Amino acid sequence: MNQLIISAATEGANPLVPNPWEMLVVFAGFAVLMYIVVKYVVPMFEKTFAERAEAIEGGIAKAEKAQAEASAALEEYKQQLTDARAEANRIREEARAEGAQILADLKEKAALESARITAQAHAAIQSERQAAVVSLRTEVGTLATTLAGRIVGESLEDDARSARVVDRFLADLENQNAGAAK
Amino acid sequence: MIALALPAQDSGTFTPPGIEEIHLPAILPWGAADGFSKQMLLVILSVVIIAAFFLMAARKGQLVPGRLQFAGEAAYGFVRNGIGKDIIGGKDFMKYVPLLFSLFFFILVNNIYGAIPVIQLPTFSHVGGAYVMAGIVYVTWIAIGVKKNGLRYFKLATVPSGVPGYILPIVIPIEIISNFLVRPVTHSLRLFATMLAGHLIVMIAGSGIEYLVTQENLFLKGTSVLVLGGAIAMYMLEALIMVLQAYVFTLLTAIYIEGALHADSH
Numbered sequence: 001m002n003q004l005i006i007s008a009a010t011e012g013a014n015p016l017v018p019n020p021w022e023m024l025v026v027f028a029g030f031a032v033l034m035y036i037v038v039k040y041v042v043p044m045f046e047k048t049f050a051e052r053a054e055a056i057e058g059g060i061a062k063a064e065k066a067q068a069e070a071s072a073a074l075e076e077y078k079q080q081l082t083d084a085r086a087e088a089n090r091i092r093e094e095a096r097a098e099g100a101q102i103l104a105d106l107k108e109k110a111a112l113e114s115a116r117i118t119a120q121a122h123a124a125i126q127s128e129r130q131a132a133v134v135s136l137r138t139e140v141g142t143l144a145t146t147l148a149g150r151i152v153g154e155s156l157e158d159d160a161r162s163a164r165v166v167d168r169f170l171a172d173l174e175n176q177n178a179g180a181a182k
Numbered sequence: 183m184i185a186l187a188l189p190a191q192d193s194g195t196f197t198p199p200g201i202e203e204i205h206l207p208a209i210l211p212w213g214a215a216d217g218f219s220k221q222m223l224l225v226i227l228s229v230v231i232i233a234a235f236f237l238m239a240a241r242k243g244q245l246v247p248g249r250l251q252f253a254g255e256a257a258y259g260f261v262r263n264g265i266g267k268d269i270i271g272g273k274d275f276m277k278y279v280p281l282l283f284s285l286f287f288f289i290l291v292n293n294i295y296g297a298i299p300v301i302q303l304p305t306f307s308h309v310g311g312a313y314v315m316a317g318i319v320y321v322t323w324i325a326i327g328v329k330k331n332g333l334r335y336f337k338l339a340t341v342p343s344g345v346p347g348y349i350l351p352i353v354i355p356i357e358i359i360s361n362f363l364v365r366p367v368t369h370s371l372r373l374f375a376t377m378l379a380g381h382l383i384v385m386i387a388g389s390g391i392e393y394l395v396t397q398e399n400l401f402l403k404g405t406s407v408l409v410l411g412g413a414i415a416m417y418m419l420e421a422l423i424m425v426l427q428a429y430v431f432t433l434l435t436a437i438y439i440e441g442a443l444h445a446d447s448h
Contacts, residue, residue, distance in 0.1 A: 018310030
């Protein structure tokens with residue numbers, strides 16, 4: 001290496017002394033390159049980068065929007081389902097209550113009807129019994145009077161008198177019946 | 183290098199190629215200096231290559247990129263996010279991405295030239311280009327610092343906060359030298375020296391192989407295989423350094439810009 005440096009020095013080719021024309025060419029070349037880079041290369045790359053970033057971010061935003069819409073729809077459907085269930089429950093409850101009401105009404109009506117029928121029957125029986133008693137009383141009286149007249153031979157044509165007799169007889173009979181029942 | 187040096191001393195006829203040999207004769211004679219050289223042609227070619235590739239890759243701007251667009255976006259994103267966003271950060275790093283992007287790919291392509299057979303000339307092995315690149319960065323970060331902080335920037339950049347007063351007379355000159363004088367020199371020479379050294383090593387290995395193969399002695403002829411193996415290993419290392427230096431240069435630029443932007447918090 002020493003030899004190299006010595007030989008270089010002796011021949012006057014100092015490597016640290018620049019060639020001004022080379023410097024000029026390098027400077028001009030670099031200036032041209034800088035111009036092209038500043039004017040075209042960097043803006044084009046940056047534009048592409050920006051567009052790409054925007055496309056990716058736009059895609060993400062779109063996906064997020066779709067997600068939000070989907071969850072909103074889901075929420076709505078759930079709400080509707082809950083509403084429908086509540087409605088069904090309400091209707092069922094109403095129907096049950098209505099059924100119970102109808103049943104109670106019917107029962108009451110039936111009870112009233114049966115009571116009415118029973119009362120009617122009682123009344124009919126009572127009146128018929130009354131009629132029977134009245135007719136029996138008349139007929140038994142007549143029969144007994146006739147019979148007694150025939151047996152006694154005494155005229156018992158006098159109605160008022162015979163009626164009194166019959167009544168007395170019947171009262172005695174009833175008293176006897178009552179005493180026997182006691 | 184030892185393998186190369188030994189035969190030279192033994193025979194005394196091997197003359198290694200010197201620095202001057204990397205300056206090829208001009209393609210077109212010019213009035214001044216060396217005329218239009220291969221180096222200048224390569225610089226212009228690199229601008230065409232980079233511009234064409236990225237314009238084609240960026241032109242379509244599809245949301246789902248094709249293969250070319252994907253490659254372009256990956257390369258652009260590497261500088262934009264890996265260097266610009268990570269180092270400068272904040273909201274205004276985008277302002278400096280074009281500079282960082284241009285620097286990285288301009289230096290990268292010009293370095294890679296050194297690894298391509300036939301072309302085989304890393305443009306920045308000629309120091310002029312490295313001076314220009316470092317100079318552009320130097321002016322840029324000072325301008326950013328002044329624009330952001332006003333003239334107070336020079337105080338912020340040279341007087342570190344939290345240092346006791348009695349050390350300041352030592353610290354301030356050191357800061358001035360390291361920030362404003364040494365920084366652009368190291369920035370340019372780092373790139374230039376690595377490229378020149380790599381170029382020289384490959385060139386010396388090449389001429390060494392040529393010399394050894396033409397020897398009468400069969401043993402010396404055989405040792406050329408060793409040199410070839412070493413040269414291939416050095417070539418691989420050089421290819422790595424070419425990429426690395428482009429990255430380092432751009433990374434340092436981002437660090438300088440960040441320092442100028444946030445001078446008051448350093």
